[in-house]
Amino acid sequence: MAAAQLPRRPDPARVKRIAGDSDALAAAHALAAVFATGAAERDRQRILPWAELDLWSESGLGAITVPGQYGGADVSFATLAEVFVILCAADPALGQIPQNHFGVLGVLREIGTPAQKARLYGEVLTGHRLGNAGPERRSAAASTVLQGTTRLRATEDGLRLDGKRFYSTGALFAHRVPARATDDAGRAVQVWVPRDAEGLTVIDDWSSFGQRTTASGTVTFENVPVDPQDVLPIWQLADRPGLFGPTSQLIQAAIDQGIAEAAVADALAFVRERARPWIDSGLERATDDPYIIADVGRLQIELHAAREVLLEAGHTLDAVAAAPIDAEASARASVAVAEAKVLTTRIALEASEKLFELAGSASTRAVHHLDRHWRNARTHTLHDPVRWKLHLLGNYHLNHVLPTRHSWN
Template identity: 45%
Template sequence: MNEHFPSVSLPIGARTRARAPAHIITSDTEALDVAARLAERFAVEAADRDRDRRLPYEEVDAFSQSGLWAITVPKSHGGAEVSYGTLAKVVETISAADGSLGQIPQNHYFLLEVLRWGGSAAQKRFLYSRVLGGDRFGNAIAELGTPTASAIRSTLVPDGESYRLSGRKYYCSGVLFADWVVPLVVDEHDKRAFVFLASETPGLSLVDDWSGFGQRTTASGTTILEEVTVPADAVVPTHGADGFSLSNPVAHIMHAAIDAGTARGAIDTAIRFIREKARPWADSGITSAAEDPHTILQIGELTMRLHAAEALIERSGFILDRVSASPDSDGWAEAAVAVAEAKMASADVALQASSKLIELGGASATRGGLNYDRFWRNVRTHSVHDPIRWRAHEVGNYWLNGIPPKQHGDRSRGVETKVLQKETGE
């Protein structure tokens, strides 16, 4: 790979942005404050957006223009480089207001992490500067019709000093809002890589066809690539030259945060509804649903489980920070397991809380106008993207047998080529 990634002019097909330059956030504290203010705004019409499947173009613009989409850019390139715990808290805060809005930038942050570990100096200079200005990345990773969900068939074909790329990608969360569409491909060496393509690149088309019953407004459409010209400098390996990357566990701490945020939103909604609208059961002898001892017990249990999940997310963030500062395979395994534990807890409490919202609210909580079922639909849809049962297996295998999780980034066409074995180095 040469070092001539564009530094001034946009690549072929790039969109001329009408947006003003984004605000630049400079600290963890500022990031959390901005997220809290945006969440309050995003919560107002969240139920209506979900019910009508109204894609949140204005909200996404406000989100990225706030500077939050650039908070993981390294300080050496002008960003805040917030901690991984802060990143997770930002995602959780937005997800509590609107689960779809919380998920939309998840792959953007993931791709920034890919760039951190695998990008060249020139690629980092250019793409970090674009993100600081307000540009957004959208993923194009998953494919249908492959042997497993992680298998990739889209292949870069050498064409002089460039490549040609054709393929079809599904479930591309947030891609309709993206300035840069980033497919996961197999390169000429049968290794996985990401390709950063401007959204208006010739041969690239986006289809708004997401039909899932949850996360309705994530714009998780289809990306079609038809003989797209790919400059060599647009290709970023999934791992650095030393084979290391934290992009996968960082992606999954955000998945945990999305579920925890959904749980928070469901519990807060349940508390408000119980206090203000729900009626006590006739046989209870009380005058307020908030006095029902069974309801009090269950709200207490849900809140405890949420706090436990949040603590696990915070813990995994600390571990990610430490491993990022001093990367090695043992640290990677520790971080991956910590994140898996947080994911398990977050998905569990989110599913419980979104169901209990209806149960404790009573029949009136099922009214279509309230759209309270969106919490369950959102977490049920989001949580099956990555099977929690396998995260539980990985956690148990690590603690019982000393076997770390597999690094999925080492897969090319769906065949595992490298498995870390703790202590043995096999």
């Protein structure tokens, strides 16, 4: 496939400044109303959301976690989660695209220098989007997502970056593409590469059956020149308690919650408007079927429970962030988001499958395009295995083993 087009740079004069949490939620609702229109068709034809992401940039939502001292709204973690639920209920693929934007901003907050923060936060405040060059494909040198062959080398001509990455959600549409690499000392670093850097290529080869328009494909770096000021020492995070991992996981859980809410909403609408009662029920309307009613009640309980635990996890992160963060506090944050991730994973999968059982065979017709909910849920919930969340929780509560620190905890 050919290299992708470069994103349009936003006009700073059109980028709004969000003042606080209520403004952020209002902006999310306004965008969601736009995103919901055409979401099914974008999925059906794999139409990439370039125009919608320009609206995202202009909304100011990209800067809601920028600290106040740098000009941002610095909203609560609970609000950040709620923003992703709102957007992903409208279009979970489009809503997922900014996930790494906020993930790398969390890394910048924890280990960036004041000069790096001032410069990079400044770009975000003017609407610039951040992507991510994700893990490498499995190989002998990359048996886990934290390993790989991407290298940052010191040369006579300065720093140079080489490597090939995949699962690069947001990179196609980004103005910077942060990437994990190993430096000459064998340490993990994060390199914030400008999207138009010579030697950087983003290839739109994402072909998953779900989350089809995230464009989470391949990024290659070939002797890319790197400014030393664009390098963050993420190797330090392994020994420093923080919230970069829990923040990333909170967003992942919020995406699944949004998928679940959309699936339940479409199930209710279809049962009300199109479903027929079963022939042996003696009923005139499917909405009077006692079995359907009971299933809807159970789905609503599970949906509500997952959302409340998700927001509770956000509040836990807020409380941890308000005080000096030690190993125990960082662990509590990881545990809280793991609990949320278990519940949001389960309700996303259950709701998107139960939809068809409640709505009946007519709901499987291609014209309704309701299969996108299950495809999106099944694809996104594979981001990190929920079985390991259960292990994390059990090991913490039973043996008080603190979770390891990385973006998946």
